[in-house]
Amino acid sequence: MTDATAVKTAIADAHRREWARVLAATVRLARDLDLAEDSVQEAYASALDGWVRAGIPDNPAAWLTATAKRRVIDAIRRDKALRSRLPLLVEPEEAADEVGRHGFTAPAVGDPAEAVPDERLRLIFTCCHPALAAEAQAALTLRLVCGVATPDIARAFLVSEPAMRARITRAKRKISTARIPFRVPAPAELPERLRGVLAVIHLLFTTGHTAPSGASLVRSELVDQAMHLARMLRELMPGEAEVRGLYALLLVTDARRATRAGAGGRLVRLEDQDRSQWDRAALAEADDLITACLRAGPPGRYVLQAAIAALYADAPSYDQTDWPQILTLYDHLLEVWPSPVVALNRAVSLAMVAGPEAALAEVERLEADKRLSGYQYLPAIKADLLSRTGRTVEAADAYREAFSLAANEAERAFLAEQIADHTLLS
């Protein structure tokens, strides 16, 4: 008998670390996402009894996978309808190999020698397929790759549980009906498809880092899952510079988490954050990654974003930030990723190098860009620049505009304060 508390800890640990590996390996046999998910969930549930009785296995992932696969086989035997379902598309030779290997008999349970084939990349690329809507990609990735329960995903995205359930069901149905394959894309498609995967992880992170709405600035569970995914992808695709770049970007950005909100969830600006509280180990790890990436070749979007974030974070104080270097990096970033949001952020560093007037002219030029209409950070940045040039009345107006666009309570409180300050001053 093993201590039940130790078993519970081991199961929680295996859920966090191995869910994706177990599910992905089970999907290949089940060829049905729902059947695979149910079987994996049952395997985790049965571990509670099994591991208390027989001890925690040396290779929990292998035990869980074998148990889940046995449940898949039982379910297919029991229910003939499952055999006529629309199967998920697994490479034919591999599916044959898998069925042949097990011969539809139960694989040995708890045999640590059985290798668990690492199918996580296939799972990730299937969840992030561009034929699925962006919000469905994000939800499916949380559900299938991270094993987050649907009610928790609904909460993280502030949508109702039935709506989230419907979104996930619709995505799964499209995967089987349109035959989105369970496969890592061919080399020719890989760069484009990998960009999609990175975008999903980045979206999960930014949604958690500065919640688009709601009471708190940060949604920690989303940040943690995004970090987990970035780490997993880095392990699975160690050779991809942009994968390392994204991981570094998340490390640097998240290193400031504890200092971004003060008492009562109040937003604290970068220049006012307590730099001694930043996660130095994470920043050092990111610095090493960024340096290696910059040496390896022409940097992509995420490596450059990480390098910019690192320059902000590595400065001993806000005033000692290397603004000219940041501006140069923004110029590079605009070349590889010509986005109006990047141009807007570049204007912030331009203000520090060439003065607020020059930056203001740039921001006013960007106001004409339709893609930025309704983007709350444009009037917020403009307000700050106006304030610094002494145009207090106009600054108050711009802060009001930003306030009307903001939906996060911490950001709204900050903007309300700025409006009050600038109204009193004028």
Next chain:
Amino acid sequence: MAQYAVLIYAHDSAHAPDATPQDTETCDQHSDELAQDGSMVVAYALTPRDMATSIRGDTITDGPFLDSKEVVAGFYVIEAPDLDAALAIARLNPVVHEGGGVEVRPVHSSFVQGEEEAGG
């Protein structure tokens, strides 16, 4: 293998009743390529939007059903092992780089007079 319908969206169809071979050259060339490599099952080029008549309820109107910049200029059905393969074929359509685009939809079932049903 599965069947996918590819709907061609363009400002208008090049296949006017009096169209010259030059007018329809790029479409025809692409169609020939797909027919030759065996991925195309069936294809229809439609006449321009001016020829369209729409019915909604009891009302009959002149013109395409949707009042939009693009109309369905034609459609064809391809055979492919999965969506990635279907998208790889569909994106070769020249309309994609001529201001229009294509929509790819899995076929559920089909009927062609004189042929046995090729249901999905």
